[in-house]
Amino acid sequence: MFPVNCYVLSDDTNEAVIIDAGCYYEEEKQILKKYIETNNLVVKRLLCTHLHLDHIFGNAFIKSTFGLEAEANQLDEFWLEQAPKQSRMFGLDLKETPPPIKKHIDDGDNITFGNTTLEAIHVPGHSPGSLAYYSQANKCVFSGDVLFQGSIGRADLAGGNFDELREAICSRLFVLPDDTVVYPGHGVQTTIKAEKNDNPFFR
Helix, strand or coil: CCCCCCEEEEEECHHHHHHEECCCCCHHHHHHHHHHCCCEEEEEEEECCCCHHHHHHHHHHHHHCCCCCCCHHHHHCCHHHHHHHHHCCCCCCCCCCCCCCCCEECCCEEECCEEEEHHHHHHHHCCEEEEEEEEECCCCEECCCCCEEEEEECCCCCCHHHHHHHHHHHHCHHHHHHEEEEECCCCCCCEEHHHHCCCCCHC
């Protein structure tokens, strides 16, 4: 339906964060829960790259199961109010109302867990509050729906802007080291170098 990449990041302390709990079906929720329990992880935070419906399906489940409330950029909060309407448009039954945001994340904020630090990078254009999460130490960035292998996010939804998206990718993500691995919200991983060289939206 909406194949979304949900990421669980952990380090040798067993502390972890979840990025984009897009689990809609019960089977998906239980796979995520089992992975966390099997690896004895202590999940500290639930991070959202943005608040489009497909990336927040599992937020209520994460709250009820692990006691965590979602964190995102304030500019995307209006999407929570639109979630029931959005779900009806796609013929979906939104069984649980997405809970409100607990904490706002702004550009340049550092998110820490265990021995790991992520830097929040504001990359608007796909949605007003789109964030990427960058780990300098691990040479990777979680780009949400901003940057994909050979493509970029759509900009035709409320608050989207194609020119803003393209400029933000160039000024906020393409300045990262070339060997930075990009983990997108959908599809397979890529690198900053590959997208700078080969992505047709930047030729």
